[in-house]
Amino acid sequence: MGKKVKPRIFICYRRGGEGAGFGGRIADKLVKHFGDSQCFRDIEDIEKGTDFVESIKRATSICDLLIVVIGPDWTSMTDVHGNIRLQDPNDFVRLEVSTALKRDIRVMPILVGGAKVPSEEQLPDDLKALVRRQSHELTDQRWNYDTDELIRSIEAMGIKGMSPEEQEARKRKQKIFTAVVLTTFILLITVGIGFMFKSQPNDKDINRSGNELSPTTVVIPKQEISAKKIPAKVNKNFQPLPVSDKSASDYSTEIGSIKNSIQLASSLESLAMATLDITPLGQVFMGDALQNYQTVLSEYYQMGIYSLNIMEAQTFGDIAVFKEGNKLMAEAEVLEIWSTHTHRTSDHLCLVHQPSHNAPQTVYLEKKNDSWYISSIMQHNTSMPTSTQCGMYDCPLLAGLQ
The missing domain is CATH 3.40.50.10140 (Toll/interleukin-1 receptor homology (TIR) domain)
Incomplete structure (x- = not known):
């Protein structure tokens, strides 16, 4: 580094x-x-x-x-x-x-x-x-x-x-470090737990199908994913962040649009992680945020897994809107609660699940063509949520959410 x-x-x-x-x-x-x-x-x-x-x-x-x-x-x-x-x-x-x-x-x-x-x-x-x-x-x-x-x-x-060159070099090193951490985490899931189910029938390796990974788009045909739609589960113990929409008065009308973009982004994120199709994310993501999802989906594709991410709650904290040169920018504090189920693509076996966990984050946005796009996201969690081994085709936790 x-x-x-x-x-x-x-x-x-x-x-x-x-x-x-x-x-x-x-x-x-x-x-x-x-x-x-x-x-x-x-x-x-x-x-x-x-x-x-x-x-x-x-x-x-x-x-x-x-x-x-x-x-x-x-x-x-x-x-x-x-x-x-x-x-x-x-x-x-x-x-x-x-x-x-x-x-x-x-x-x-x-x-x-x-x-x-x-x-x-x-x-x-x-x-x-x-x-x-x-x-x-x-x-x-x-x-x-x-x-x-x-x-x-x-x-x-x-x-x-x-200098810009030195800053860019450090950013590249940080991205490499992030990619290594992400790959290691996925390997722990697929290798450490995958061995438990290696002898299961119909265990196909999606990487042996002969399909080449596109350099710009990661897509698994939607017919291969038959995951059910999971309704959101309400966490009654959830304590929302205080909402403070005190931005510059000239931009107060933008707050609603910013929230709508972030809410749409959360829904599209769940869809992308379940289908491994990055295409819908272009509706609201751009720049580093879109590239980071590209990296994640590429790793998931190569490992032969996908995730059912269930957002249980979402609240907004402070939202600041300001101008940077000719660009209209925004910075929003968001607290989300998610639960996650990681499945094997070949036969949809649930490998692990993560119970409800907080995901506090700062979302950076830019307005382009009358729409707000997310340019980057800073996650504030300092540790990985607890993962529980599953190994069931009909995960009882998923059934309990229906």
Whole structure:
């Protein structure tokens, strides 16, 4: 994987409020110039299941700079109960900034949307030192100039940018690593469990059929897949994420379309994993997201397996909509609950199943030709869900969902 680069820039911004769109744009600009490996996007890069406060302390201790994006409502934004967020000791923005100030990490306030540096009276005691930190103002009218000046200020601190070639090389290494992990996981399923049923009659190897794998499309004839349609199972213990559709007011009408695209994507994903046909995914996926599914379906095809993925619940968290140059972009927090059954293609034997498990993710979208397309997905799970061996043609768990 090459030399490891520690994250040196900690980017702190809220996903709602008047500064939400600016925060995403700033983060994208810095990641593009300095590389993803040198940037840390606060709550997005904290592993799920870890102590939140300790994670923030560790992250700020290894970073050289904390950038805090301040919009006009930064000191007055309230939660669902009407309480000012910044006055809550457990508020993630307050925790991040106060921890950096306490550890004497360099903190740079970034003022957006016409915001001013808060006064000491507006801040809790552990944030009062923020008013003495040199700020940097970004405006829509001079966006390119202002952000370029921000980058120059950061580089003057000794944090150097990464060339596009170096970033691309690291991305290629990461994709290779991901492919290796994915292939290993599939091999564990098919080799470790497949041996148990190797002597079953009609055990055909789909890779010996003489069919060649298309470089752009993975298709198994639909008549070979006779899986039943599985209705969604409702998990009564599911606790939805709070919905916060506080994007830039100019783009509020886009929220419904974004949700519809993500919901359609989940349905098409289930269809693709059951039929191994990537074609329908082109309706809503593009770029890296589509290529990643291509890789997964190719591996499934070669291993002679397919999956029945059952989405039991889906809720939305913060959704931010913003402009990047002439492109309209969006970033959505989504929590889904899935259960999965992996079958052998040759005879539809259920090899393993995974019970209900959370799939928290950040979905990145781009609007093209009046439609929203998913360009990439960042999964936040840190461990594989538990897998249970099955070995039954009529899986009892599947029957229980009908």
